[in-house]
Amino acid sequence: MPPRKNSRSHNVTIMDVAREAGVSPTTVSRVLNNQDHVRPDKRARVLTAMTRLGYVVNQQARSLAGGRSHVIGLLVHEVGVSYTGEIIRGIEEELVAAQYELMLYTTHRRKTKESTYVATLTRGMTDGLLLLLPLNPQAYLESLHQERFPYVLIDHQGTNEACPAVAATNRQGSYDATAYLIELGHRRIGFVTGEMRLGCAVDRLDGYKAALADHGIAFDPALVVEGHFQQPDGYAGANALLALPDPPTAIFASNDVSAFGVMDAVRDHGLRIPEDVSVIGFDDIPEAAHVHPGLTTVRQPLEQMGRLATRMLLRQIKDPEYTGERIELPTELVIRQSCQPPRAAREHTTVRRKRLK
Amino acid sequence: MPPRKNSRSHNVTIMDVAREAGVSPTTVSRVLNNQDHVRPDKRARVLTAMTRLGYVVNQQARSLAGGRSHVIGLLVHEVGVSYTGEIIRGIEEELVAAQYELMLYTTHRRKTKESTYVATLTRGMTDGLLLLLPLNPQAYLESLHQERFPYVLIDHQGTNEACPAVAATNRQGSYDATAYLIELGHRRIGFVTGEMRLGCAVDRLDGYKAALADHGIAFDPALVVEGHFQQPDGYAGANALLALPDPPTAIFASNDVSAFGVMDAVRDHGLRIPEDVSVIGFDDIPEAAHVHPGLTTVRQPLEQMGRLATRMLLRQIKDPEYTGERIELPTELVIRQSCQPPRAAREHTTVRRKRLK
DNA sequence: TTGAAAGCGCTAACAT
DNA sequence: ATGTTAGCGCTTTCAA
Numbered sequence A, B: 001m002p003p004r005k006n007s008r009s010h011n012v013t014i015m016d017v018a019r020e021a022g023v024s025p026t027t028v029s030r031v032l033n034n035q036d037h038v039r040p041d042k043r044a045r046v047l048t049a050m051t052r053l054g055y056v057v058n059q060q061a062r063s064l065a066g067g068r069s070h071v072i073g074l075l076v077h078e079v080g081v082s083y084t085g086e087i088i089r090g091i092e093e094e095l096v097a098a099q100y101e102l103m104l105y106t107t108h109r110r111k112t113k114e115s116t117y118v119a120t121l122t123r124g125m126t127d128g129l130l131l132l133l134p135l136n137p138q139a140y141l142e143s144l145h146q147e148r149f150p151y152v153l154i155d156h157q158g159t160n161e162a163c164p165a166v167a168a169t170n171r172q173g174s175y176d177a178t179a180y181l182i183e184l185g186h187r188r189i190g191f192v193t194g195e196m197r198l199g200c201a202v203d204r205l206d207g208y209k210a211a212l213a214d215h216g217i218a219f220d221p222a223l224v225v226e227g228h229f230q231q232p233d234g235y236a237g238a239n240a241l242l243a244l245p246d247p248p249t250a251i252f253a254s255n256d257v258s259a260f261g262v263m264d265a266v267r268d269h270g271l272r273i274p275e276d277v278s279v280i281g282f283d284d285i286p287e288a289a290h291v292h293p294g295l296t297t298v299r300q301p302l303e304q305m306g307r308l309a310t311r312m313l314l315r316q317i318k319d320p321e322y323t324g325e326r327i328e329l330p331t332e333l334v335i336r337q338s339c340q341p342p343r344a345a346r347e348h349t350t351v352r353r354k355r356l357k
Numbered sequence C: 001t002t003g004a005a006a007g008c009g010c011t012a013a014c015a016t
Numbered sequence D: 001a002t003g004t005t006a007g008c009g010c011t012t013t014c015a016a
Helices: A014-021 A025-032 A040-053 A059-064 A082-098 A114-122 A138-146 A170-184 A199-214 A231-242 A256-268 A286-290 A302-318 A343-356 B014-021 B025-032 B040-053 B059-064 B082-098 B114-122 B138-146 B170-184 B199-214 B231-242 B256-268 B286-290 B302-318 B343-356
Strands: A071-076 A101-106 A128-132 A151-154 A165-168 A189-192 A250-253 A278-283 A296-299 A326-329 A332-334 B071-076 B101-106 B128-132 B151-154 B165-168 B189-192 B250-253 B278-283 B296-299 B326-329 B332-334
Touching: A014 A025, A014 A040, A025 A040, A059 B059, A071 A082, A071 A302, A082 A101, A082 A128, A082 A286, A082 A302, A082 B101, A101 B082, A128 A138, A128 A302, A138 A151, A151 A302, A165 A170, A165 A302, A170 A189, A170 A199, A170 A250, A170 A278, A170 A296, A170 A332, A189 A199, A189 A231, A189 A256, A231 A250, A231 A256, A231 B286, A250 A256, A256 A278, A256 A286, A286 B231, A302 A326, B014 B025, B014 B040, B025 B040, B071 B082, B071 B302, B082 B101, B082 B128, B082 B286, B082 B302, B128 B138, B128 B302, B138 B151, B151 B302, B165 B170, B165 B302, B170 B189, B170 B199, B170 B250, B170 B278, B170 B296, B170 B332, B189 B199, B189 B231, B189 B256, B231 B250, B231 B256, B250 B256, B256 B278, B256 B286, B302 B326
Parallel strands: A071 A101, A071 A128, A128 A151, A151 A165, A165 A326, A189 A250, A250 A278, A278 A296, B071 B101, B071 B128, B128 B151, B151 B165, B165 B326, B189 B250, B250 B278, B278 B296
Antiparallel strands: A101 B101, A296 A332, B296 B332
């Protein structure tokens, strides 16, 4: 049996490559790192030797010697949801291009105090950190900032600090969705909030209120129910909304997942979507297109957010001068089949049409 | 400004700890690795020194020196779906206990040939690999096996090789679900398959057929439609099934996600669940409980599968003699609200009841 | 443009 | 039970 890998067996090292190519290990290292001061022909010889020998760089040694680890960490709250999946897809794409690997950390994993946690993360294992929608990033940020460790916040703009982050135009997106509903003729629009400790949830509620105000519709607190971005929240919220003496003709859920809950509740009330109640979501996760009727929603460019954040992080890693920036990507209203004018407006339209004839 | 971490700044090393504790670096290393032959009092002194100095182990150095990297890799086909999320949850739990980190690899990321890919994975970065439902694991397995690199297959039993794997009793689970439907009185049961290149999909179809046969119901190929575990497959499949001259009274989807598609289709036909059509799924992902009506399904212990696989992998890493095993975890029928006896049977029951009176 | 040499922080023989 | 020593594979001064 061949010796087990990772034991004391001999791997192909830059020494071997150097010998094969007739150069020094240093030169091989230079080629490896795409540095200058290597004559093209030597570079070529090194490259050939590498492929011939099947050389694979040892990241451990590389980073131990003071180079980069070529690994970035992703601190994520919840894996296994489309929202996260889409963002990771974007991250991975950039990482492949940059020859980087991804270390996955879930926030709920440890009970140890944050400082130690971050210390572990930053201690050589990774060159930088991507923080995906952390509930309370302050704990990490402080330590990260102090150590001048590269990081980028994804979809988190609620903090006052001027830290590197990429998010979407939550307020505007929410405004657009609400305005769309209003323009369809809806006047009583229910709203299911997201986790209000999150900036994006607050922004979405703000956008809703702003659109109402701009269209001269009084804000009715009774039409707002609190949720936490989960499907059951949408279900419960819509049930409450539909039980109102004067129920809404449309319901806006702060994310697609809770919109699915809303759809279930509407149907459980024996009502149809969109004939009886219009439903609109936020995010445009893949399921939004797969559900029936197709969910009209506000598209967040999740994948692109992941990409941009990664690019920003990578740039920080390469260039210590660059400290990142705050980017807001535009949202976009994706119209599918879950919304239409309310009954009253439709009848009105019919009447008008008849008159026109 | 403090120097940027990971640059040439001085980190606390075992040398520092050794000095502080008045022992040799080796002893510190022994404490670090929970090895024997260290007197309790010295161990205590080392531990104190560590916390006092805020020592954090450097994994890179550790694995470079021939020890373990304390990282395992997870090769996953699709992140961002509950199925994967649940399994990862289980993996993480075990990893935390073992002080291991998780490296995430997605199968679609690279176009480079598999051998190089695996070489990269196995080259020191990770101590072992978890393969989550790879479509064609052969490419990896061969190389892995050859290098005697620790790995465990999760939810993949279709290969003939006797390789370490943990899966669920797909065939039995499917049998149970079908039998349940039959016992409710259903005779025409539609079946939406999964991705048939996957062993688990084949097993589930087998279980369906076996249950039919055992209950003296002829297998009708017209009642089986092919899918790929996706929601639109369930939708299309159910549409086809319901358009049949003699449509099924119940539909069994090979996984919950496609069952959601089935539910949509049933409702789009103006039919109710479970009054008109019963629907049953497979997996028991969290959404199955959040949907309305609650989806009756076959529970796969996903989280536990992740845990067991991880434990098996960790054991392989620690003990080179142990080469792993094949484990099948039992599935369990979770009854919610999406199934009930078919109309005919219900009427029949009513009649019988009346007679009994 | 190239190479020699000195570590990075740790583990693992091999002493003792 | 503990310490000494020699690397692991690479990057990085520094010198040529």
